[in-house]
Amino acid sequence: SQQGEEDPQALSIQEGENATMNCSYKTSINNLQWYRQNSGRGLVHLILIRSNEREKHSGRLRVTLDTSKKSSSLLITASRAADTASYFCALSTNAGGTSYGKLTFGQGTILTVHP
Amino acid sequence: GAGVSQSPRYKVAKRGQDVALRCDPISGHVSLFWYQQALGQGPEFLTYFQNEAQLDKSGLPSDRFFAERPEGSVSTLKIQRTQQEDSAVYLCASSLLMSEQYFGPGTRLTVT
Numbered sequence: 577s578q579q580g581e582e583d584p585q586a587l588s589i590q591e592g593e594n595a596t597m598n599c600s601y602k603t604s605i606n607n608l609q610w611y612r613q614n615s616g617r618g619l620v621h622l623i624l625i626r627s628n629e630r631e632k633h634s635g636r637l638r639v640t641l642d643t644s645k646k647s648s649s650l651l652i653t654a655s656r657a658a659d660t661a662s663y664f665c666a667l668s669t670n671a672g673g674t675s676y677g678k679l680t681f682g683q684g685t686i687l688t689v690h691p
Numbered sequence: 692g693a694g695v696s697q698s699p700r701y702k703v704a705k706r707g708q709d710v711a712l713r714c715d716p717i718s719g720h721v722s723l724f725w726y727q728q729a730l731g732q733g734p735e736f737l738t739y740f741q742n743e744a745q746l747d748k749s750g751l752p753s754d755r756f757f758a759e760r761p762e763g764s765v766s767t768l769k770i771q772r773t774q775q776e777d778s779a780v781y782l783c784a785s786s787l788l789m790s791e792q793y794f795g796p797g798t799r800l801t802v803t
Contacts, residue, residue, distance in 0.1 A: 579733075609791060618695075618782065619734070619794040664733050668789075676722060676741060677789045681733030 580608075580648075580665040580682035588688045595652040597685040599665030600645075606668045608641055609679065610650050613662045622650070622663075657691045693717065695795035697783050703801045704773045712768045712798045716785030723766050724792060725758055726782040734782055740766060741788075773802045 580599045589595055599608070610622040623639045625632045625648065631640050638651040652659055666679040696715040704710050716723050721742055726734035727750075736750040742763035751758070755774075760766040770777055780799050784792035 606789070611794075618796040619784075621791045621793065624791050666733075676739060676746065677786060677792065678724070678736055678739055678747065679726075679734075679792065680736065681726075684733050 579680050580667050582663075582665060582682040582685045584685060585683070586686045586688070588690065589655055590690050591655060591657055593655055593689075595655050595659070595687055595689070597650045597663050597665075597687070599648045599650075599682055601648075601665075601667055602646060603667070603669050605643075606670060606677075608639075608648050609666045609668065610637075610639060610648075611664045611666060611681075613664065613684070615661075619664070652687075655687075655689045657689050660687060660689050662686050695783055695785050695793050697781075697795035697798050699798060700796060701799050701801075703803060706775060706802055707772050709769065709771045710773055710800065712770075712781050712783075712800070714766045714768070714783030714785075714795060716764065716766070716783070717793055718764075719787075720785035720793075721763075721788055722786045722792075723760055724784045724786075725766070725768050726784065727752075728780045728782055728797070730779075737768070737781075770800075773800075775802050778802045 580601045583598045607626045609624045611619045636653045641648045662684045664684045666681045723740040725737040728734040739747040740760040755771045757769045780797040782797045784794045786792040
């Protein structure tokens with residue numbers, strides 16, 4: 577499967593704690609992207625990390641990529657109740673000869689941050 | 692600023708009816724994607740347009756699904772003879788080539 581596998585499926589933490597979500601995959605990628613989806617709302621792009629990058633930061637978010645292990649992690653530091661959402665990793669690959677950015681999403685991690 | 696918009700936001704159709712879902716991408720975005728998201732799942736790719744050309748329709752689940760983008764801007768996803776298994780949220784996304792995708796709010800389709 578080209579799909580990313582996310583772990584854990586659900587995560588419940590207190591405000592102020594850090595949250596770590598992991599994504600593993602089996603194919604070669606062009607880039608890996610993380611998205612957030614609040615209940616009833618559309619997907620919001622968080623970070624894109626290219627296959628030749630190892631780490632990227634954006635505000636309280638840190639993403640790492642280990643292409644040798646075919647895995648990525650998303651760390652949210654000092655979490656807030658507003659971070660409560662589903663988080664998806666999405667793979668951009670050359671599968672089937674495509675190179676236009678088609679994304680294959682994982683099942684997602686449901687993060688709940690308690691105030 | 693103007694993001695990706697989709698209409699209608701909600702659609703209830705009786706089994707067997709045809710539906711048309713509209714997507715207005717961000718102006719200037721060459722790429723347009725349609726995804727289907729079932730409840731509790733991640734989005735799944737349906738089809739891709741580069742300008743007006745439909746370059747990939749490998750994710751369309753059956754020949755009842757048809758998409759078009761005749762002028763390289765607005766796109767319509769049409770589902771003929773809807774079935775209950777078509778109930779899902781249909782997401783549209785646009786982007787520059789090989790860049791992050793910007794998603795619309797989706798159309799929630801319920802087939803009764």
